[in-house]
Amino acid sequence: MITQMISRIPVVYKYATGKKMNCLDFLRADHMRVELLFVQSKVVKDKKIKEKLIKKIVQNLNSHAQIEEEIFYPACEKISQLKPMILEAREEHHQFKILVDELDKLSIDDESLDAKLSVIIEDVMHHVRDEENDLFPKVGKAMSQNKLEKLGQQLQTRKVKEIEKAA
Numbered sequence: 001m002i003t004q005m006i007s008r009i010p011v012v013y014k015y016a017t018g019k020k021m022n023c024l025d026f027l028r029a030d031h032m033r034v035e036l037l038f039v040q041s042k043v044v045k046d047k048k049i050k051e052k053l054i055k056k057i058v059q060n061l062n063s064h065a066q067i068e069e070e071i072f073y074p075a076c077e078k079i080s081q082l083k084p085m086i087l088e089a090r091e092e093h094h095q096f097k098i099l100v101d102e103l104d105k106l107s108i109d110d111e112s113l114d115a116k117l118s119v120i121i122e123d124v125m126h127h128v129r130d131e132e133n134d135l136f137p138k139v140g141k142a143m144s145q146n147k148l149e150k151l152g153q154q155l156q157t158r159k160v161k162e163i164e165k166a167a
């Protein structure tokens with residue numbers, strides 16, 4: 001997980017400096033935000049901090065899935081060769097969102113909390129690897145630079161709304 005994060009530091013730097021970002025870079029940076037929370041959740045000892053981290057994980061996973069399903073996936077589905085991958089990605093979202101909802105309802109003292117969180121992390125990391133290694137390169141070839149940047153802007157605007165809603 002750490003190696004994957006380090007390889008994407010340039011993407012995050014571009015994001016942080018507010019340069020125009022295409023949708024693939026934006027989604028990679030958003031994946032990395034969640035992965036950092038995953039790493040923190042594995043090492044944190046304090047229960048109150050862990051509780052807050054889990055809330056953040058739930059919010060970030062839900063908002064990420066939401067913006068992909070609303071904006072990114074529909075744009076990909078218009079390209080017929082990508083349709084099967086998107087159908088599978090939607091099923092993977094469906095699967096991990098069930099566990100994320102369950103995690104959200106668990107007490108911090110529940111004995112199944114760590115096990116559920118571990119399964120979510122495994123599922124999400126598998127999904128992220130499929131998107132970044134398989135789907136994104138195909139999308140990058142199939143869409144124009146202009147389209148990729150337009151989608152990037154739409155995703156950014158929508159993500160800000162999601163963050164405000166959760167605050």
Ligand SMILES: [Fe+2]
Nearest residue numbers: 068089127131
């Ligand atoms: Fe996804």
Ligand SMILES: [Fe+2]
Nearest residue numbers: 027031068131
């Ligand atoms: Fe994603």
